[in-house]
């Protein structure tokens with residue numbers, strides 16, 4: 131059977147760091163647990179910055195850093211856990227792919243993955259993808275691709 135993607139898209143432009151932080155914390159506040167978010171951009175696009183504000187929006191007091199060397203980190207957010215993976219420059223995800231598969235099953239977990247291309251087969255078909263494009267030093271274009279059942283994660287247009 132061929133999986134037909136019927137993802138919807140929503141996009142916005144972030145004019146500065148503050149815009150991205152607001153977007154991330156808004157997203158964090160709408161997360162219920164069980165979601166998987168894939169972040170795609172070049173280095174410096176703002177993936178880790180977005181994770182930091184998602185954590186804040188989820189109510190976490192933990193410090194979010196880049197997991198590039200540790201591959202994965204966990205942040206507490208009330209009854210939820212934010213799992214943060216980063217597969218940058220990894221050619222073999224090895225045991226971390228198993229770890230990823232395991233936490234994807236946590237109903238109170240939110241899983242965010244940077245550089246997920248090598249673990250694409252581990253991600254559930256229904257996940258939110260955020261593509262960030264750097265258009266100037268401080269401007270970012272963000273495109274959200276999401277299935278129908280994750281519509282609640284998208285900001286209301288104002």
Ligand code: ADP
Pocket residue numbers: 144145146147148149150171172173174175176177178179180267268269270
């Ligand atoms: P990545 O994880 O994608 O490599 P980071 O979040 O580590 O990216 O870095 C993004 C950098 O870009 C930070 O230094 C941040 O301050 C800067 N920046 C400038 N403008 C923006 C913006 N509009 N949104 C996000 N980050 C921005």
Ligand code: MG
Pocket residue numbers: 177178196216244
């Ligand atoms: Mg990063």
